[in-house]
Amino acid sequence: MAHDRVHLNVGGKHFVTSRTTLANAGRGSMLAAVIDENWQLVPDAASNELFIDRNPAYFTVLLDLLRTGELHVPPGMLEKPLYREAEYYGILDHVKAARKGPLNGNRLDCVASISGRATGDGTAIRASPDGGCCVAHGSMVVHDGESKNFTAGALASSDKHVYASCRGRSYEYGVGTWDQITGQQASFLYEGPGRPLGDACKMQWLPRTNLLLVANLFPSSDHSFITLLDSRTKGKVWSWTDAALRGTADEKIVMDTVAMEECSTVCVVNQFDNLGFIDMRANNQCVRWSYRYQPSKISEAEERFYSKLACSGSQLFSSKNDSVYVFCSPDWDAAKGVQTARLRRKEGGAISDISVGGDRLFVLHNEEDVFDVWETPGSSQIVDIY
Numbered sequence: 011m012a013h014d015r016v017h018l019n020v021g022g023k024h025f026v027t028s029r030t031t032l033a034n035a036g037r038g039s040m041l042a043a044v045i046d047e048n049w050q051l052v053p054d055a056a057s058n059e060l061f062i063d064r065n066p067a068y069f070t071v072l073l074d075l076l077r078t079g080e081l082h083v084p085p086g087m088l089e090k091p092l093y094r095e096a097e098y099y100g101i102l103d104h105v106k107a108a109r110k111g112p113l114n115g116n117r118l119d120c121v122a123s124i125s126g127r128a129t130g131d132g133t134a135i136r137a138s139p140d141g142g143c144c145v146a147h148g149s150m151v152v153h154d155g156e157s158k159n160f161t162a163g164a165l166a167s168s169d170k171h172v173y174a175s176c177r178g179r180s181y182e183y184g185v186g187t188w189d190q191i192t193g194q195q196a197s198f199l200y201e202g203p204g205r206p207l208g209d210a211c212k213m214q215w216l217p218r219t220n221l222l223l224v225a226n227l228f229p230s231s232d233h234s235f236i237t238l239l240d241s242r243t244k245g246k247v248w249s250w251t252d253a254a255l256r257g258t259a260d261e262k263i264v265m266d267t268v269a270m271e272e273c274s275t276v277c278v279v280n281q282f283d284n285l286g287f288i289d290m291r292a293n294n295q296c297v298r299w300s301y302r303y304q305p306s307k308i309s310e311a312e313e314r315f316y317s318k319l320a321c322s323g324s325q326l327f328s329s330k331n332d333s334v335y336v337f338c339s340p341d342w343d344a345a346k347g348v349q350t351a352r353l354r355r356k357e358g359g360a361i362s363d364i365s366v367g368g369d370r371l372f373v374l375h376n377e378e379d380v381f382d383v384w385e386t387p388g389s390s391q392i393v394d395i396y
Contacts, residue, residue: 016044019059023066027073034076037170038191039100041076068095076101081108103141103368113322113369115336116351118384123355126379135374135381136165137367139217145374145381163230166213166222168241171196173222175210183208185224185239199244207237218271221247225267228281234264236276238290250276250288250295262286262299268319270326275344279317283330285337287345298345315360315376322366329361334373355382 016032018025035041044060062069068091075081083092096102126145134146146165164175172188176198184200185207201207211230214223220242226235238248252264262280269276269290276288278297286297320327326337326347333354337347353373362376371384 017059018044019061020064020069021062021066023069024059025066025069025073027077031073031076035099035101035104041099041101064098065091065095068092069099072096072099072101072105075104075108079108081105106141107369112386113325113366113371114386115322115325115327115338115353115371117386118336118351118353118371119387120353120355120382121385122383123358123380124383126381133362135363135365135372136167137365137370137372138167139169139368141368141370143365143367143370143372143381163208164210164213164224166215168215168217171241173213173215175208175213175224177208185210185213185222187241197244199239207239212267214269216269216271223267223269223276227267228263228265234278236264236267236278236288238269248290249293262297265316266319268321268326270321270324270339270344272324273339273344277319277321277326277344279319279328281316283317283328285326285328285347300345300347315362318361318364320364320366320371322371327364327366327371329364329373332358332360334361334364334371353384358382 014028014030016027016029018027029045032041032045037046067087071081071083071087071092072095093102093105096105135143136146137143144165163177166173167190170190172190174186174188175184176186177183184198186198187196188194189196199207207224207226209230210224210226212223212225212227216223216238220240222239222241224237224239228234233251233253235253236250237246239245240247252262262282262284264278264286265281267276267278274290276290278286278288280286280299285300287300288297289295315331318329324339324344324347326339326344328335328337333352335349336351336353338350339345339347353371355373358373358375358380360376361373363374365372365374369386373382373384375381
């Protein structure tokens with residue numbers, strides 16, 4: 011449609027594209043600013059073109075990447091200038107992801123080990139969709155611009171927003187939403203004290219369904235609560251709890267969870283490092299446990315390093331001690347997943363948390379305050395033109 015078209019003049023070459031294509035660059039990119047009314051960029055009155063003083067040859071490649079999701083590099087085009095142009099437009103992560111291909115847990119290499127700069131050991135690591143990450147050291151305070159302080163217990167992010175489980179003064183408990191660009195609070199879902207949302211220890215954004223997973227688990231709660239919230243209505247669309255199951259002889263305590271959207275499954279792990287699977291298509295489903303390890307007495311030293319979970323597509327990542335185990339699910343049935351790889355760095359030590367973002371797996375070690383970056387080698391999505 012005509013109103014969706016955008017006319018650009020890049021280095022003297024005329025381009026016609028759509029607002030939808032430019033939106034694929036991501037909200038924080040320079041190209042997204044072209045279609046953002048808040049920036050008020052004014053095209054030339056005579057030609058109706060917006061002028062960008064950059065190399066049109068590289069822009070041709072990058073625009074095609076936004077249109078197709080594939081990186082077609084002509085012969086003779088140098089990589090360094092291509093990366094420089096991509097960084098200018100704010101889509102360097104798109105280029106890197108296209109070169110490496112999707113995350114493949116069976117082929118990961120540890121490409122970097124990064125030491126923390128903050129005082130004390132890292133307690134949690136969270137990756138962003140563009141392949142970046144942040145490490146938490148203790149509690150975090152979030153300010154909403156209206157003289158209110160909230161202690162954030164868990165964080166998650168989408169393309170536009172940051173979500174936090176919050177405990178505030180005056181019995182303000184719930185889940186807050188903040189705009190990534192402006193930092194302004196967009197909304198707050200209130201609950202009373204002692205309710206699971208405000209005390210959540212794990213959150214995860216589900217981009218395909220626009221749902222937010224909020225989990226309150228042991229040891230922050232005597233019972234486990236896992237909830238899926240609709241980001242548009244702020245209502246609960248799915249929930250699970252073990253409140254009616256605890257206290258039995260065969261008691262299993264859920265220590266961590268992750269949602270696998272493609273498999274319609276919420277995965278959990280218990281205190282014995284055994285995996286469990288819950289169907290997301292109905293409420294209060296039973297857990298299908300997979301007994302990888304026999305229950306055994308856990309020493310005080312081991313008790314600090316319970317398994318953590320992360321996922322990418324139908325791949326499930328589960329940490330245990332100093333290693334991360336990769337499980338691949340045939341026929342998109344997570345419960346039938348089989349172990350296909352083990353990731354371990356000799357000097358790493360015990361793992362306190364893991365997270366997946368973009369084409370990277372981040373592994374946070376406890377005592378050394380070091381996190382590792384694992385990536386898939388190769389360039390499976392590059393298509394050369396001859």
